[in-house]
Amino acid sequence: MAKDPSRPRPTMAEVARAAKVSVMTVSYTYAQPDRVSEQTRAKVRQAATRLGYPGPHPGARSLRRGRTGSLGVVLGEPLTYAFEDPQATRFLAGVAEVCARHGLGLTIVPITGSPSDADRVAEAAVDGFVVWTTSDDDPVLPAVAASGLPAVVHGGPRQQDMPFVAIDDRAAARAVAAAAFAHARRPMVLSFPLDRARTPGIRNELDPAKATFPVTRQRLRGFRDAWEAAGGRWSHVRVAVCARNSAREAESLATTFLSGPDAPDAVVAMSDELALGLMRAAARAGLTVPGDLAVTGWDDTDAAAAAGLTTIAQDLRAQGARCAQLVLGEGTDDETRPTEWQLVLRDSTSL
Amino acid sequence: MAKDPSRPRPTMAEVARAAKVSVMTVSYTYAQPDRVSEQTRAKVRQAATRLGYPGPHPGARSLRRGRTGSLGVVLGEPLTYAFEDPQATRFLAGVAEVCARHGLGLTIVPITGSPSDADRVAEAAVDGFVVWTTSDDDPVLPAVAASGLPAVVHGGPRQQDMPFVAIDDRAAARAVAAAAFAHARRPMVLSFPLDRARTPGIRNELDPAKATFPVTRQRLRGFRDAWEAAGGRWSHVRVAVCARNSAREAESLATTFLSGPDAPDAVVAMSDELALGLMRAAARAGLTVPGDLAVTGWDDTDAAAAAGLTTIAQDLRAQGARCAQLVLGEGTDDETRPTEWQLVLRDSTSL
DNA sequence: CACAGTCTGTGTATCGTTACACAAATGGGC
DNA sequence: GCCCATTTGTGTAACGATACACAGACTGTG
Numbered sequence: 001m002a003k004d005p006s007r008p009r010p011t012m013a014e015v016a017r018a019a020k021v022s023v024m025t026v027s028y029t030y031a032q033p034d035r036v037s038e039q040t041r042a043k044v045r046q047a048a049t050r051l052g053y054p055g056p057h058p059g060a061r062s063l064r065r066g067r068t069g070s071l072g073v074v075l076g077e078p079l080t081y082a083f084e085d086p087q088a089t090r091f092l093a094g095v096a097e098v099c100a101r102h103g104l105g106l107t108i109v110p111i112t113g114s115p116s117d118a119d120r121v122a123e124a125a126v127d128g129f130v131v132w133t134t135s136d137d138d139p140v141l142p143a144v145a146a147s148g149l150p151a152v153v154h155g156g157p158r159q160q161d162m163p164f165v166a167i168d169d170r171a172a173a174r175a176v177a178a179a180a181f182a183h184a185r186r187p188m189v190l191s192f193p194l195d196r197a198r199t200p201g202i203r204n205e206l207d208p209a210k211a212t213f214p215v216t217r218q219r220l221r222g223f224r225d226a227w228e229a230a231g232g233r234w235s236h237v238r239v240a241v242c243a244r245n246s247a248r249e250a251e252s253l254a255t256t257f258l259s260g261p262d263a264p265d266a267v268v269a270m271s272d273e274l275a276l277g278l279m280r281a282a283a284r285a286g287l288t289v290p291g292d293l294a295v296t297g298w299d300d301t302d303a304a305a306a307a308g309l310t311t312i313a314q315d316l317r318a319q320g321a322r323c324a325q326l327v328l329g330e331g332t333d334d335e336t337r338p339t340e341w342q343l344v345l346r347d348s349t350s351l
Numbered sequence: 352m353a354k355d356p357s358r359p360r361p362t363m364a365e366v367a368r369a370a371k372v373s374v375m376t377v378s379y380t381y382a383q384p385d386r387v388s389e390q391t392r393a394k395v396r397q398a399a400t401r402l403g404y405p406g407p408h409p410g411a412r413s414l415r416r417g418r419t420g421s422l423g424v425v426l427g428e429p430l431t432y433a434f435e436d437p438q439a440t441r442f443l444a445g446v447a448e449v450c451a452r453h454g455l456g457l458t459i460v461p462i463t464g465s466p467s468d469a470d471r472v473a474e475a476a477v478d479g480f481v482v483w484t485t486s487d488d489d490p491v492l493p494a495v496a497a498s499g500l501p502a503v504v505h506g507g508p509r510q511q512d513m514p515f516v517a518i519d520d521r522a523a524a525r526a527v528a529a530a531a532f533a534h535a536r537r538p539m540v541l542s543f544p545l546d547r548a549r550t551p552g553i554r555n556e557l558d559p560a561k562a563t564f565p566v567t568r569q570r571l572r573g574f575r576d577a578w579e580a581a582g583g584r585w586s587h588v589r590v591a592v593c594a595r596n597s598a599r600e601a602e603s604l605a606t607t608f609l610s611g612p613d614a615p616d617a618v619v620a621m622s623d624e625l626a627l628g629l630m631r632a633a634a635r636a637g638l639t640v641p642g643d644l645a646v647t648g649w650d651d652t653d654a655a656a657a658a659g660l661t662t663i664a665q666d667l668r669a670q671g672a673r674c675a676q677l678v679l680g681e682g683t684d685d686e687t688r689p690t691e692w693q694l695v696l697r698d699s700t701s702l
Numbered sequence: 703c704a705c706a707g708t709c710t711g712t713g714t715a716t717c718g719t720t721a722c723a724c725a726a727a728t729g730g731g732c
Numbered sequence: 733g734c735c736c737a738t739t740t741g742t743g744t745a746a747c748g749a750t751a752c753a754c755a756g757a758c759t760g761t762g
Contacts, residue, residue, distance in 0.1 A: 009499055011718060022742045027720060037740060054497040058476035059414040060718035063747050068410060069474055070458060079451040083444035093434035099461050100430040105475055106459040107421060110451040123420055124456055125409035125476055146405040148360055248653075302599075362748060373712045378750060388710060411748035415717050 010051045019047035030056050062125065070105035071095070071324060072126030074144060076134025076213075078113045085245045086273060087299060087316055088132060091154065094320025095130055102328065111140065113196070118143035128327040130154065130320075131162075135196050135212040152323045156214025163326045165319050167341040169215055172298075172312045173222020174229075175343045177268045179310050180296040181230050182351050184266035188257070189223050189239040190250060190278055192216045192270045198243040202257060206239045216270070219298075223268050238264070242274060250277030258285045258293075265293055272297035272304040272311055279307060279348070295348045308347035314340070361402045370398035381407050413476065421456035422446065422675060423477030425495060427485025427564075429464045436596045437624060438650060438667055439483060442505065445671025446481055453679065462491065464547070469494035479678040481505065481671075482513075486547050486563040503674045507565030514677045516670050518692040520566055523649075523663045524573020525580075526694045528619045530661050531647040532581050533702050535617030539608070540574050540590040541601060541629055543567045543621045549594040553608060557590045567621070570649075574619055589615070593625060601628030609636045609644075616644055623648035623655040623662055630658060630699070646699045659698040665691070 016023045021040060028035040029044040036044070047053075062068040073095060075082045082088050092106075099106045109124050111117045121129075121143035129144045133155030141159060144151050152163045181187050193199070194211040208220035224234045240257060242249045250273065257263065258281055269275035275297030279289060287293050297304050300313035319339060325331045345351065367374045372391060379386040380395040387395070398404075413419040424446055426433045433439050443457075450457045460475050462468050472480075472494035480495045484506025492510060495502050503514045532538050544550070545562040559571035575585045591608060593600045601624065608614065609632055620626035626648030630640060638644050648655050651664035670690060676682045696702065 009718095013718080023718095024720080024743080025741060028741090031720075035740075040740080052497065052499070054494075054499060055470075055473040056720090057414070057718050058474050059410060059419060060747090061474070061720075062476060063408070063410040063414050063749085064718080064720045066747075068476060070476070072456075079447045079457070080444065083440050083447055089434050089440055093431065096434055096459065096461075097431045099459075100463050103461055103463075103467070103471060105423075105461055105471070106430070108447065108450075108457040108459070110447075110454055110456055112451050112454075116454070119406075120454060120456070122406040123409050123412075125413060125419060125421070143405075146403065148403070148405060360748095364748080374748095375713080375750080376711060379711090382750075386710075391710080407750090408748050411717090412750075414719085415748080415750045417717080 007052070009057070010053045012053075012056065015044065015048050015051055015053045018051055019044045027056070059125075068125045068127050069103070070107045070126045071099050071327060072107050072109050072121075072124045072129045072149075073132065074109045074121060074129055074134075074140050075111055075132045076138055076140070077111065077132075079108060079110050081244060082108065086301065087245060087271060090316040091132060091320040094317035094322070095324045096320075097317075098321050098324035098328070104328075109140075115139065122147060128152075130323045130327055133213070133215050136214065137212055138196065150327050150329065152326045154319060154323050156218075158214070165323050165326070165339060166215075167314050167339045169218035170222040170225070172314075172341045172343070173219040173268075174225045175222075176296045176298065176310065176312050177223045177226030178229070179343065179345060179349045179351060180266045180268045180294045181227055181232070182294070182349070184230075184264075184294060186262060186264045186266070187227055187232065187237050188264035188267045189220065189237060190254070190267050190269035190274045191220065191239050191241045192245060192274075193243055194241060200241050200243040200249070200253065202253075203239045203241060205235045219270055245271050245273050247273045247277035247280070250274040251281045254278040254281035255284070258282060258287065266295075267293065268296045270298050272299045272301045272309060275309055275311070275348075276303055276307060279309070289348050290350045294350065297348075300342075300344050305346075310346045310349040311344050313342045313344050360408070361404045363404075363407065366395065366399050366402055366404045369402055370394045378407070410476075419476045419478050420454070421458045421477045422450050422678060423458050423460050423472075423475045423480045423500075424483065425460045425472060425480055425485075425491050426462055426483045427489055427491070428462065428483075430459060430461050432595060433459065437652065438596060438622060441667040442483060442671040445668035445673070446675045447671075448668075449672050449675035449679070455679075460491075466490065473498060479503075481674045481678055484564070484566050487565065488563055489547065501678050501680065503677045505670060505674050507569075509565070516674050516677070516690060517566075518665050518690045520569035521573040521576070523665075523692045523694070524570040524619075525576045526573075527647045527649065527661065527663050528574045528577035529580070530694065530696060530700045530702060531617045531619045531645050532578055532583070533645070533700070535581075535615075535645060537613060537615045537617070538578055538583065538588050539615035539618045540571065540588060541605070541618050541620035541625045542571065542590050542592045543596060543625075544594055545592060551592050551594040551600070551604065553604075554590045554592060556586045570621055596622050596624050598624045598628035598631070601625040602632045605629040605632035606635070609633060609638065617646075618644065619647045621649050623650045623652045623660060626660055626662070626699075627654055627658060630660070640699050641701045645701065648699075651693075651695050656697075661697045661700040662695050664693040664695050 012026050013023050016026045026044050029041050107126050118139045121140050128149050129151040131153045136157045154165050158164050211217040282293050297309045297311040300311045304311045363377050364374050367377045380392050447457050458477050461471050469490045472491050479500050480502040482504045487508045505516050509515050562568040626646050633644050648660045648662040651662045655662045
């Protein structure tokens with residue numbers, strides 16, 4: 001560590017001795033000030049200041065009390081990405097809001113994608129977990145369950161005994177794809193990763209069931225529903241997979257498929273970021289939207305509104321807050337209030 | 352809490368009894384598996400699984416070991432804002448990266464702006480603190496110092512015994528303002544909040560020294576330097592203050608000052624977000640950039656590049672990583688390697 | 703065959719607090 | 733002036749784990 005602590009941290013007992021009171025009196029001074037007379041309190045505070053006592057040791061306190069005062073967030077993706085994915089960030093803002101209101105810390109569990117992630121979960125000193133969208137086979141899920149702490153899953157996969165917060169992705173996907181595919185002859189999907197391997201690339205005849213990220217899977221199914229409802233064959237729909245939710249990656253991937261004879265005339269993207277990356281590539285290729293290319297996004301971010309992007313509106317921040325509340329035992333369980341979404345039609349599609 | 356734990360969490364002693372070994376053997380099985388023979392290890396693991404033992408209690412472990420396995424981040428602003436300010440988010444990504452590499456959690460201390468914030472710091476179970484830019488008088492600073500834990504301050508204010516990571520804000524402000532003010536007659540500043548009160552509004556004859564956020568103060572000073580070097584009088588420079596680093600707020604504030612006879616012909620903003628909000632307002636007012644209005648930002652985000660904004664480039668993510676490393680005692684102290692910045696000239700100014 | 707050097711398993715004390723039960727001091731009502 | 737109720741201070745026993753020192757069972761060496 002950077003700072004060499006010249007003296008070891010004083011203990012409560014030392015403060016007690018210095019103030020000539022019992023340890024319990026010191027404890028009460030911090031935990032229940034009203035329990036102690038004003039004079040004694042002053043004596044204790046003074047002794048504490050003199051010794052440089054920073055207050056009860058958080059670890060010891062939480063061991064004894066049985067609560068840590070922090071909520072854990074487990075991100076299904078490497079921690080590094082968490083702050084780079086705007087959707088995750090919005091979600092975290094909601095969790096953070098509730099934490100702040102309760103005076104709780106927000107501990108982000110360091111997921112790296114390695115097998116030791118489960119240990120990281122087991123070692124996290126928290127009072128409960130919020131799990132951000134992950135894959136069916138993510139090893140952190142059993143670890144969260146084993147902890148015995150209250151936990152809520154966002155997005156999926158659904159777990160026994162864990163409340164679940166998500167919109168009906170399949171239905172929303174159907175709705176947005178209906179708008180995108182209305183006049184389409186060569187439809188395409190711009191997708192989140194299918195599984196933890198996150199292999200990017202363009203796929204033909206992709207079976208949605210093969211995607212182990214439930215959110216990706218359900219959206220693919222919804223897109224298929226819409227295309228088939230329009231009389232098309234799913235096997236004709238190509239799926240371009242991005243490893244991460246990044247406009248930049250979408251842009252470079254789109255550049256590869258927007259030229260050539262079989263370039264799509266309609267693309268449904270799984271996020272506004274991906275859609276906007278695509279639109280940048282389209283603009284560079286001299287394509288007009290929606291004339292040459294219909295595009296839809298997902299999330300209704302500010303940027304989507306500015307770009308006139310047809311999209312699905314969902315309030316990720318509110319969902320984050322909801323997850324946190326459920327973990328804290330506030331509010332009712334999942335089923336009672338389904339999470340809302342809305343189709344927002346703009347100029348990137350023509351109906 | 353949402354989940355009613357049917358059984359209390361099993362303890363190590365119970366596992367030991369079930370596996371017919373000593374408690375220490377169980378402890379070693381988890382902490383130093385090599386210390387235990389393969390058979391015994393199997394016995395213990397099996398007993399643990401049978402009882403649903405989730406592994407050593409993190410609180411107890413950290414009390415005994417003296418380390419918590421988590422790094423604390425203190426944001427000088429209410430926790431709610433943390434994930435909404437793109438700059439803070441980029442910084443956090445850097446901190447998170449280092450944490451993940453070390454298998455450390457990242458605990459965000461719940462700052463709300465109330466006096467109890469200091470207690471929240473004292474109660475945080477972490478091994479060290481990273482303090483994000485705050486004001487001179489922020490009560491969390493003494494609390495961090497009192498904790499005796501290693502700590503690093505980003506941006507400011509500089510603290511005794513705490514390494515400090517920041518660019519030379521004043522020099523950078525001088526450089527960017529020189530570009531903005533080159534042909535200006537009615538210069539203006541679009542500023543971060545001056546102090547914890549975060550009072551928004553337009554100020555005349557503002558003394559930079561009055562700003563208690565060091566970053567704000569230094570940048571104001573740099574802007575003043577540049578204007579005075581160009582032969583102007585600082586008292587003629589108006590300062591528009593935003594409460595938060597938000598494009599939306601900047602846009603609405605700018606709308607009020609871009610019309611009228613004394614509208615500015617050059618504005619230096621303290622962030623790209625603020626600058627972009629201003630540019631949106633300018634576009635709506637029919638003003639051309641840089642013709643009618645020279646604009647500069649700060650941070651060189653993707654959006655700034657896309658908008659052709661002259662700005663200061665600094666790598667906040669790298670700075671976050673650097674802070675985390677310093678807290679962990681990796682790398683040398685602040686002075687040795689000054690943090691870099693660069694003026695990026697684009698089309699929003701004309702030289 | 704004796705002896706040093708591993709490898710494994712085991713008690714004990716302790717990390718720094720707080721819950722709980724109890725005792726002493728204080729105050730008020732009649 | 734007595735008694736009950738409140739206020740205030742105090743010991744003791746956990747909370748659940750790990751550091752440490754030690755003991756017995758092995759191994760291999762000369």
